[in-house]
Amino acid sequence: MADLGKEVKLVGSTNSLFTCRPRVALNLKGVDYDFLQEKWWQKSDLLLESNPVYKKMPVLIHNNKPVCESMIIVEYIDETWTSKGPSILPSDPYDRAMSRFWTAYSDDKFPSLLRVLMGPIPGDIPEAREQFVASLQLLEAALKKCSKGKIFFGGDNIGYLDIALGSHFGWIEATEKLAGIRLLEKETVPRLVEWSEHYFAHPAVKDIMPTTEELVAFVTEVKSTLSAPAK
Amino acid sequence: MVASAAVRLFGMWASPAVRRVEWALKLKGIEYEYIEEDLSNKSSSLLEFNPINKQVPVLVHNCNPIVESLVILEYIDETWKENPILPVDPLERAKARFWATFVDVKCREESRKAFFMEGEEKEKAIENLQVQLKALDEELEGKKFFSGDHIGYTDLAVGWMAFWLGVAEEAAGFKANYDVKFPNFSRWMKDFLAEPVIKDNLPPREKTVEFFRAFKQLGSCTKVNQK
Numbered sequence: 001m002a003d004l005g006k007e008v009k010l011v012g013s014t015n016s017l018f019t020c021r022p023r024v025a026l027n028l029k030g031v032d033y034d035f036l037q038e039k040w041w042q043k044s045d046l047l048l049e050s051n052p053v054y055k056k057m058p059v060l061i062h063n064n065k066p067v068c069e070s071m072i073i074v075e076y077i078d079e080t081w082t083s084k085g086p087s088i089l090p091s092d093p094y095d096r097a098m099s100r101f102w103t104a105y106s107d108d109k110f111p112s113l114l115r116v117l118m119g120p121i122p123g124d125i126p127e128a129r130e131q132f133v134a135s136l137q138l139l140e141a142a143l144k145k146c147s148k149g150k151i152f153f154g155g156d157n158i159g160y161l162d163i164a165l166g167s168h169f170g171w172i173e174a175t176e177k178l179a180g181i182r183l184l185e186k187e188t189v190p191r192l193v194e195w196s197e198h199y200f201a202h203p204a205v206k207d208i209m210p211t212t213e214e215l216v217a218f219v220t221e222v223k224s225t226l227s228a229p230a231k
Numbered sequence: 232m233v234a235s236a237a238v239r240l241f242g243m244w245a246s247p248a249v250r251r252v253e254w255a256l257k258l259k260g261i262e263y264e265y266i267e268e269d270l271s272n273k274s275s276s277l278l279e280f281n282p283i284n285k286q287v288p289v290l291v292h293n294c295n296p297i298v299e300s301l302v303i304l305e306y307i308d309e310t311w312k313e314n315p316i317l318p319v320d321p322l323e324r325a326k327a328r329f330w331a332t333f334v335d336v337k338c339r340e341e342s343r344k345a346f347f348m349e350g351e352e353k354e355k356a357i358e359n360l361q362v363q364l365k366a367l368d369e370e371l372e373g374k375k376f377f378s379g380d381h382i383g384y385t386d387l388a389v390g391w392m393a394f395w396l397g398v399a400e401e402a403a404g405f406k407a408n409y410d411v412k413f414p415n416f417s418r419w420m421k422d423f424l425a426e427p428v429i430k431d432n433l434p435p436r437e438k439t440v441e442f443f444r445a446f447k448q449l450g451s452c453t454k455v456n457q458k
Contacts, residue, residue, distance in 0.1 A: 053333060053366050067325045069332060079321035093309040094295050100302045105283065138283065 008033035011047050012058035013040060015210050015218045017167035019058040024163050025077040027204035029085040040222065071103055074163055086157045095146070096160075099153070102142050103164040109135050110168040117179045118219055129181055133188070139165070140189040147191075152196045158202060164207040166199050166209075174215035238263035241277050241289040243270055244434050245442045247391030248300040249288040254387050257305050257428045259311045301331055304384060316384045330370065330377060331388030338363045342396060346403045346447060364413050371415035375422060382426055386419075393420040394433055402443035411412055 010026070010033050012019030026033055038044055038057050050059045050066035060067040060076065067076045078088040089096050113132045114121030146153045146161065153161040172184050186193045199205060210218070240256070240263050242249030256263050267375050268287055280296035281289045290297045290306070297306050317324055321402055341363060344356035367389065371377065376386035400406055410417045424430055 053329075062322075065322055069320065069329055069331075072325050072328045072332070075328070076321050076325040079324065093306050094292075094297070096309065097297045097302050097306040100305065101297070101299055104299055104302065 006032055006034045007063055009061040010034070010058055011036045011037045011038060011044070011050065014208075015040065015214065016057055017170045017210075018070040018098060020170065020205075020210075021163050021167050022058050022060055022073040022077060023208045024158065024166065025074045025092070026206050027208070028088065028158060029077060029081040031077070031081055031084065040098040040218075041225070057197065070167070071160070071164055073108075078160070088154070088158075088163070089160045090154065098146055099159065099164075102139065102146075102153075102161050106135075106139070106165055106168055109226055110171075114168070114171050114175055117175050117183075119178065119223070125179060125181070129172070129179075129183065132183055135194060136184065136189050140192050143191045143195060147195075151195060153195075158199065158204060162195075162199055164204060167197050169199070170209055171215065172196075173212040174219065177212060177216055178219060194207055221229055237293045239266060239291040240264070240279065241266045241268055241274075241291070242287045245439050246287055247395045249391060250432060250434070251300050251387050252288045252290060252303050252307070253432055254390065254428055255307045255316060257432060258316065258387075259314050261307070261311055279361065289334065294376050298422065301335060301388060304387060308384070316378075316387065318378070318383065327383065327385045327388075330367070330385045333363070334367070334389045334392065338367075338392065342392075342399055345405050345407070346399045346443075353405060357407060360407050361412065363408050364407060368409075368413035368416040371419050376419065382429075386423055390396070390423055390429065391431075393423045394436075395439075398436065398439050398443055401440050403444055403447055 008031055010019070010022055012023075012035070014037065016038075016114070023035075036044070036046065038047055043055060047057060047059060048055055050061055051057075051068045054068060056068075057074060058070055060073045062076075062080070067073050074088060089099060109131070113128045113135075116128040117125060117132065143153060148155060150156050152158050153165070169184070176183055184193060184196065200209060238256070238261060240249070240252060242253070242265060244267060251267075266272060266274075266276070270287070271278065273285060277287070277289060278285055280291055281298045284298060286298065288298070288300055290303045292306075292310070297303050317327055338360065341356045343361040344372065345353055345360055348356060371374060377381050378391060382390075396409075409420070424433070
């Protein structure tokens with residue numbers, strides 16, 4: 001039977017900030033797609049078949065071929081729909097290397113620090129906060145350099161590093177609420193605060209980002225489900 | 232040969248991540264100055280060029296530092312267009328990047344655990360590593376190299392396993408049994424190490440085993456100073 005759906009499908013979840021990454025990229029390029037919502041407690045057969053190695057979302061399925069790993073998907077989108085929308089990665093090889101480096105840095109640092117701060121896994125909150133704030137300072141300097149005086153890391157337009165960081169920064173307010181601490185402060189990282197306001201207000205981003213309330217509710221639900229006594 | 236006196240590479244002789252960059256530079260015929268670092272006493276240049284991770288490899292091109300070996304590989308491919316190491320097709324490029332990060336994040340994690348830990352944790356790590364090797368073995372079905380008939384980005388990324396996995400096994404006393412269980416992967420290891428650019432650019436095996444044996448005896452589970 002012919003697949004009558006759109007040629008682009010995205011397997012993911014509205015609560016997953018990694019899923020937001022390819023969604024922003026597809027929005028920037030004006031590419032239409034079917035969004036296939038996953039339940040966090042039960043992986044679909046489609047997810048397991050299309051990502052047998054990691055069994056994780058997001059997965060982009062384009063012409064029935066899967067592409068896995070959020071930033072690899074973003075780069076695939078940029079390289080496939082070249083005539084649609086501005087380039088997501090910069091054109092200069094050194095600028096591209098900086099985008100990739102800071103993305104790898106953020107993906108290495110932020111998820112584990114945020115998890116400690118939110119409390120699902122045990123850890124030292126003051127130390128995690130100190131490390132998190134130190135990382136923000138480095139990114140503040142990187143933003144000054146990469147943006148070349150503009151708002152986004154990508155300059156006038158949202159780029160690869162903006163998309164990568166957006167998914168970590170999307171968690172900041174929820175984490176601040178859950179942990180009762182401040183993380184992103186205008187006094188210490190003014191450029192990043194301004195960047196954050198512009199990023200989350202961008203048309204390609206604002207309608208697909210979960211709200212702080214949704215994320216807090218999601219974390220609370222996951223924590224209580226996982227800590228519930230086995231029946 | 233592409234003359235490029237403006238290219239410097241900070242490295243350490245036993246580091247697989249550094250060799251990965253050297254293989255790429257040599258495949259493209261790029262001339263470079265190599266600077267050997269003593270990681271127990273890092274040079275001021277290394278700290279200046281990589282203040283964030285303070286790790287090797289660092290490629291410096293026209294005074295601009297680039298760090299993280301896979302980032303460096305993409306930079307090399309985009310800057311010097313001869314002998315491309317990444318494919319042209321976006322889907323093939325995505326697959327190449329997928330396997331590179333799989334090996335760098337997942338396989339390296341389990342190899343490190345198998346290397347440093349003992350008892351049940353070691354056995355579990357070896358088991359996980361074998362599941363990963365099976366995936367790599369299946370990916371190689373019908374192909375000489377991950378990148379096809381010639382070595383490319385994915386082979387350079389996975390390449391550390393062809394040499395350093397055996398070194399780790401000997402230094403730490405474990406066997407992942409790929410020669411028995413994963414024939415495609417085992418065959419790829421031999422073919423990869425036989426490639427002229429690779430075999431002429433490996434550290435001496437015995438010295439490397441001794442190095443890692445001593446490293447294990449330090450008893451630390453912290454990350455090696457290289458990425």
